[in-house]
Amino acid sequence: MNTNVKHHLILIDDNDIDQLLHSKIIEITVPETSIQSFGDATIALNHIKNLGATSNHHTIIFLDIQMPVMNGFQFLEAYHLLPTEVKQLYTIYILSSSVNQHDISKAKNNPYIKDMLIKPLSKDTLTNILR
Amino acid sequence: MEKQEKITILYIDDEVNNLSSFKATFRFDYTILLAQNTEEALDHLNNYNVQIILSDQRMPEITGVEFFEQIRYSHPMTVRLLITGFSDIESVIESINRGHIFRYIKKPWVELDVKSAIEEAYKFYLATALLEEKNTSLQRAYNELSKFAYSVAHDLKGPLVSVRSALRIISDKDDPDERAELINMITASLRNLEGFVDSMYDYYKLNQGELEIEDINLEILAKHYQDIYGLTSKMSNVAFSITTNQTEIFRSDPSKLKIILNNLIENAFKYQQNNIENKFVKVNLAVTSEYAVITVADNGIGIEEQYQHSIFDMFYRATTHALGSGFGLYNTKDAITKLDGTLSVESKPYKGSLFTVKIPTK
Numbered sequence: 001m002n003t004n005v006k007h008h009l010i011l012i013d014d015n016d017i018d019q020l021l022h023s024k025i026i027e028i029t030v031p032e033t034s035i036q037s038f039g040d041a042t043i044a045l046n047h048i049k050n051l052g053a054t055s056n057h058h059t060i061i062f063l064d065i066q067m068p069v070m071n072g073f074q075f076l077e078a079y080h081l082l083p084t085e086v087k088q089l090y091t092i093y094i095l096s097s098s099v100n101q102h103d104i105s106k107a108k109n110n111p112y113i114k115d116m117l118i119k120p121l122s123k124d125t126l127t128n129i130l131r
Numbered sequence: 132m133e134k135q136e137k138i139t140i141l142y143i144d145d146e147v148n149n150l151s152s153f154k155a156t157f158r159f160d161y162t163i164l165l166a167q168n169t170e171e172a173l174d175h176l177n178n179y180n181v182q183i184i185l186s187d188q189r190m191p192e193i194t195g196v197e198f199f200e201q202i203r204y205s206h207p208m209t210v211r212l213l214i215t216g217f218s219d220i221e222s223v224i225e226s227i228n229r230g231h232i233f234r235y236i237k238k239p240w241v242e243l244d245v246k247s248a249i250e251e252a253y254k255f256y257l258a259t260a261l262l263e264e265k266n267t268s269l270q271r272a273y274n275e276l277s278k279f280a281y282s283v284a285h286d287l288k289g290p291l292v293s294v295r296s297a298l299r300i301i302s303d304k305d306d307p308d309e310r311a312e313l314i315n316m317i318t319a320s321l322r323n324l325e326g327f328v329d330s331m332y333d334y335y336k337l338n339q340g341e342l343e344i345e346d347i348n349l350e351i352l353a354k355h356y357q358d359i360y361g362l363t364s365k366m367s368n369v370a371f372s373i374t375t376n377q378t379e380i381f382r383s384d385p386s387k388l389k390i391i392l393n394n395l396i397e398n399a400f401k402y403q404q405n406n407i408e409n410k411f412v413k414v415n416l417a418v419t420s421e422y423a424v425i426t427v428a429d430n431g432i433g434i435e436e437q438y439q440h441s442i443f444d445m446f447y448r449a450t451t452h453a454l455g456s457g458f459g460l461y462n463t464k465d466a467i468t469k470l471d472g473t474l475s476v477e478s479k480p481y482k483g484s485l486f487t488v489k490i491p492t493k
Binding site: 014025028066068097098099100119121 | 281284285288289292293295296297299300303313316319320447448449450451455457
């Protein structure tokens with residue numbers, strides 16, 4: 001493990017293949033990144049809730065849209081209810097294969113969404129974000 | 132016009148004599164319901180499928196036109212006919228123009244006028260009812276299509292994108308183990324894609340054409356699944372058994388039966404618990420008293436009660452446990468409906484699920 005962690009990242013995607021692929025691309029592109037993967041958005045949300053405002057670093061979240069149980073937008077609704085000092089610690093990007101206009105405009109109008117990334121995740125995009 | 136069933140007509144008038152003479156005149160031609168006030172009329176409207184309503188204009192608490200205005204939105208399909216004398220003609224014209232009334236009948240009415248008005252009203256009813264039915268089915272098809280387009284974008288594109296990412300990474304990796312891992316991911320993605328395409332084809336087939344009924348030999352069917360799932364069972368360490376009990380002839384559409392069995396068995400394997408001993412999938416096919424009863428039981432992850440009614444909806448997925456398309460059980464239910472069968476599910480989270488399908492012989 002790299003002891004020199006510069007970036008912290010949370011992946012929320014129910015597709016375990018994509019989770020692994022994204023971890024690998026990140027490893028290759030920005031090796032000094034710590035990654036936590038969640039297949040279920042409810043578990044990711046609990047994780048963030050439990051950490052609260054104790055964390056001393058900023059974390060980037062890559063959030064998929066179409067997921068069973070809790071989808072990306074439902075996650076954002078629940079995230080909205082978290083205290084501001086918790087939300088300050090995170091930046092959220094949508095990472096989805098959706099090209100659905102409705103999803104895109106919904107994501108763009110959400111105040112917590114920094115940007116919308118379309119799968120596949122490219123090295124350039126990653127470098128730009130984690131620079 | 133050919134009449135299969137008698138037209139149901141509701142007649143509302145505060146004068147009992149009018150009511151009884153109306154019924155006496157028309158009871159052989161139509162099913163007649165009578166009401167002396169609006170309360171009784173509403174009761175009839177809510178309890179019977181009233182195609183045509185006739186009302187007297189002059190009643191003590193409310194006029195016929197006012198009553199029609201009231202029911203216009205609650206009972207839009209019922210065709211409204213007003214019975215009135217010439218003195219009310221102004222208000223009648225206005226309400227005809229505002230669309231509250233289909234026609235008016237002069238008072239005192241003569242049998243022939245009433246009959247012709249009823250026949251016209253019924254033709255109008257049939258035309259609008261037909262239109263309504265078509266509209267509903269069009270709306271349903273349209274809703275499915277937009278769900279379809281949305282899901283195609285996600286479920287067909289998703290695996291392709293994964294494959295593209297994996298190939299991109301492979302070119303950066305030299306380690307043979309890592310490359311092998313990535314190739315496994317590609318294979319898994321392509322298998323998902325293949326599964327989705329198969330489901331799409333099932334969906335298309337289900338909505339195509341007539342049933343093709345044949346004698347079904349359950350033992351042969353069981354053998355087919357034993358062959359297919361024998362290997363899966365060994366590889367995934369899930370005991371698979373399929374038993375039959377057929378004492379009489381069963382006739383049904385084999386391709387639809389296969390859609391049902393494929394999906395139920397596939398799901399039973401897919402949604403297993405990871406860390407338990409003695410995993411199993413048990414299928415039983417039986418025919419008794421002109422019904423085939425199919426049961427598929429497993430001790431997998433089960434389905435929480437709150438999701439049990441939604442699992443048959445198109446593209447609904449209740450769990451992140453495995454990558455379902457949300458298509459399988461929708462097709463299953465559709466196939467069962469087309470065979471006039473029924474489906475029930477009993478399930479407890481982390482105990483397992485039991486699907487029971489009953490299909491009548493054709």
